[in-house]
Amino acid sequence: MAIKVLFVCLGNICRSPTAHGVFQKLLNDAGLHDEIQVDSAGTGDWHIGRSPDQRSQAAALSRQYDLSSLRARQVCKADFQTFDYILAMDECNLADLQAMRTHQAKCELGLFLTYAKHTARREVPDPYYGGEQGFDEVLDLVEDAAEGLLHHICAHHGLGNGAAL
Template sequence: MSTKVLFVCLGNICRSPTAHGVFEKLVADAGLQNDIYIDSAGTGDWHIGRAPDERTQHAASKRGYDLSNLRARQVSSADFSEFDYVLAMDKNNLKDLRGMAGDKSDCHVSLFLDFAESSWKREVPDPYYGGEDGFETVLDLVEDGARGLLATIRSASVK
């Protein structure tokens, strides 16, 4: 059985590709890369086809994550039938996703940080207009959420 996870932010150049890259490495390190499919997308269409923001890539590479092969895309209605988890970085993204999913979706649509193990925050802040520390904060939160998400997926597959 394969589990499919989609991370979603606004433009798909900062937060969701960070979550994509972090979770991809975590899954690979656990030897589950053939069992869990990962993608990322944005609710907006401004950056389609673009690589993640250079600041995002730089911060991620300092922690051993390679985001260079990722390209931005926009969420589509098909994603709600294709993916098991569609995870939003913030409440605005979640609202947009729930509006797109409608009542027909069987996938789990929620905030990504609902899976965080230690953070009390529930939204990953957009670092785009801030300084370098914002990208580090995103990584801290995403790493926490990714660990919790993997634990949740693993426990669900045992049942």
């Protein structure tokens, strides 16, 4: 059975779809797309059904990540039963997820940047109201954490000899 990962931010149009796209490319490149599945969602409902922010898409595409097929959705209670990892982009969204979590939830719930190796930051900043450089900063942080997460999953679930990258 596949390991399932859900990335969560507020609106699911900037940070979490970026993490989704970056992680999906890592999985594809490592040949692990059948063993590990990925999705993204937002804690808010403002953007349901919308494509990722054009600035997120442009920044991602400049690094060969295609986010164009992704559509925003809101996290739901069933996600806590479906996903093995639910990773929030910041403390506020993590608190919202913890409040939604049921006692039966099987998932590992935490901050995405816990898996980053090259930063001491705990949160992926929301680039929505900032300039273009914020979207590149998000990509830098997400790439770092995505690689760490993939190593973690491979090591803890016996995939790719623990060293898919």
